[in-house]
C-alpha cells in the first residue's frame with residue numbers, strides 16, 4: 001500500500017500549497033464522485049435497432065459530455081442534507097408516464113450492463129437442511145455424506161425450472177416519480193442525495209420492487225403467477241454498488257403507499273419493514289441512509305435497542321427452534337446493554353413504556369431475537385411486518401447466524417410478507433435455503449407462492465505517521481469485544497477523517513461504507529474468496545477506480561493464497577487487464593499456487609490459518625509485545641510459586657527449611 005496515499009487522505013487542503021495537495025487529492029481513488037457509477041457498458045448487441053433512449057430525459061440524466069463532477073472534499077464541514085421544503089416539492093407537477101421499452105430493448109440494456117434476472121421456480125427440494133446445521137464448533141462427529149458434484153445434465157435439469165426475465169431498467173431517478181408513482185417527497189430526497197445515475201443494481205431492482213406489474217408488463221409479466229402481489233428477491237451485486245438505498249427506497253415507498261391506501265395519518269406508525277444486518281456499525285449506517293431518504297415523509301426509520309417496545313402479539317412457543325439464540329453472531333457488550341435498558345427518559349425496563357413509533361426497524365439478529373423471545377414458553381411475533389430485508393444475506397443465513405435469522409423470519413407472520421436478500425456474494429446453498437423455506441411457508445399459509453426472483457450482476461462476481469501529522473492518534477483499533485460506545489466513537493472519528501488507519505477485524509469487513517478509504521490491507525489471509533471480496537470492497541466504492549488492496553502472507557499461508565489470486569485475476573480480466581504488463585496476477589503464478597483441498601477450505605473458514613494458532617489462540621492480537629512479555633513473565637512467576645508450594649508439601653517441614661518463606665515472591669524465573 002502506498003503509505004503516502006493513506007497519509008495524504010487526512011491532510012486538509014492548505015491554501016499555500018494548494019497545487020500540491022490538489023494534485024494529491026485528485027490522484028486519490030476516493031477523490032471526486034463518478035458522473036456515472038455504473039460498472040459495465042458493453043456494446044449493445046446488433047440485434048434489433050437500439051432505439052435512442054429518450055425515456056424520461058431528465059435534468060438528472062447525464063448527457064454524454066457530462067461535465068466532471070466537482071471533487072468531493074471528505075473533510076469539508078458536513079453540509080446537512082438539504083431539507084426539501086414540502087412546498088417546492090408539491091410544485092413539481094407529476095410528469096406523464098413514459099412509453100415502456102419493449103422486451104428486446106430491455107434485454108439489450110440489461111445485457112449491456114451484465115444484469116441477469118432468473119425466476120427460481122419451485123426447484124427440486126434442495127439438500128439444505130432447514131433446521132440448520134449446527135455451527136461447526138457444535139457439529140457432531142457424524143461423517144458428512146460425500147456429495148457427488150452435480151453432473152452437467154443434473155445442473156441443466158435443475159436450471160430448467162428457472163426462467164430468465166427482462167424487466168424495465170431504470171434509466172434515471174427521475175423516472176421513479178412519473179413512471180413508478182414514488183411520492184414527491186421521497187423523489188426529492190433521492191435527488192437531494194446528489195445521485196445522478198442509478199447504479200446497475202438500482203437500475204435493475206427498483207422498477208421490479210416498486211411496481212412489479214409495470215416492470216414486467218412488456219416481458220411476459222402477465223404469465224408470472226401472483227406477480228401483482230410482489231416478488232421475493234435475491235440480489236447479488238458488487239460491494240459499493242448502492243444496494244442500501246436500493247432496498248430502502250421500496251421499503252419507504254411501501255409504507256407511504258399502504259398508509260395512503262388505509263387512510264392513516266402521518267403520525268400513525270405501524271411497523272411494516274424490518275432490515276437485518278450482521279453488525280451494529282452496518283445497522284447504524286443503514287438507519288442514517290434511511291433517515292435521509294425519509295425526510296419530510298413522516299416515515300420513521302429506527303435502530304433496534306433493548307429498551308424499544310414494539311407492537312407485537314404473543315403466541316405459544318411450540319418448540320423454541322432457537323433455544324440457543326445466543327449461539328453466534330454479533331455479541332452486544334454487557335455494559336452497553338445495561339445502559340440501553342435504561343431506555344428513553346431514564347425509565348427502567350420494568351416500567352411499561354409507550355410503544356415505539358417505528359415504521360422501518362433496523363436491527364442485528366440477536367438484539368431483535370432477545371426482544372422476541374418474550375416470557376418463558378411464549379414468543380412474540382410481528383404480524384404487521386410486510387417486508388423483511390436481509391443485508392449481507394449470505395452471512396445472516398450462514399450456519400453461525402442462521403438459527404437467529406430463521407427465527408426472525410418465522411416471527412414475521414403476515415401471509416404477504418416479502419423477503420429480499422442482498423449481498424455481493426451469495427452461495428448457492430443460500431438460494432436453496434430461501435427457496436425451500438418460501439415453499440414451506442406457502443404450504444403452511446396455503447397462500448399462492450410468490451415468484452422468487454434472483455438478480456445477479458455479471459454472474460455473481462465470483463474482490464509510521466509523522467508527529468506533525470498527528471502521530472499515533474491517526475491510528476485506531478476496532479473489534480467486537482469493545483463496548484458499543486467506544487466502537488461508535490472510533491467509527492465517527494474514522495468517517496470524519498481524524499483516524500487514518502483503522503486496525504480492525506471482519507466486524508467491518510462487510511457493508512460498512514467509508515467513502516474515503518483508499519486502501520485495504522489484509523494482515524492475515526482471508527478465510528475465503530467471499531471474505532476477500534468484501535474486505536477489498538471497503539475501497540473502490542460506487543465504482544471509484546484506484547483503491548488498493550494488499551494481502552500479506554507467510555509461507556504457511558501459501559496454500560490459501562490461491563482463492564485470493566483467483567479473485568484478483570477475475571477482476572483484472574473484467575477490467576481487461578488480464579495477463580497484461582503489470583497485471584498483479586500472471587498465469588504462471590496461478591498455475592504455481594497449490595489448490596486447496598475442500599476439507600482445508602472448510603477448516604480455514606472456521607479456524608483461519610492453523611499455523612498461526614499456538615495453544616488454540618490466534619497469535620494476532622492488539623496487545624503490544626511488551627504487554628505480552630509482561631503477562632508471560634507474570635504467568636511464569638505464578639507457575640514457579642505453585643511449583644515451590646507443591647515441592648514443600650511433598651518434602652515435609654524440615655527438608656524445605658531453605659525454601660523462600662511462604663507468601664514471599666521468589667522473583668522472576670528469567
Ligand SMILES: Nc1ncnc2c1ncn2[C@@H]1O[C@H](COP(=O)(O)OP(=O)(O)OP(=O)(O)O)[C@@H](O)[C@H]1O
Pocket residue numbers: 037195196197198199202237238239240241242243244245423424510511512513515537538541542
Ligand atoms: N446512484 C448512485 N450514484 C452515486 N453514488 C451512489 C449511488 N448509489 C449509492 N451511492 C453511494 O455509493 C456508496 C456505496 O453504497 P452502499 O454502501 O449502499 O453500497 P453496497 O452495495 O451496500 O456496498 P456493500 O456490498 O459493501 O454493502 C455510498 O456512499 C452511496 O452513497
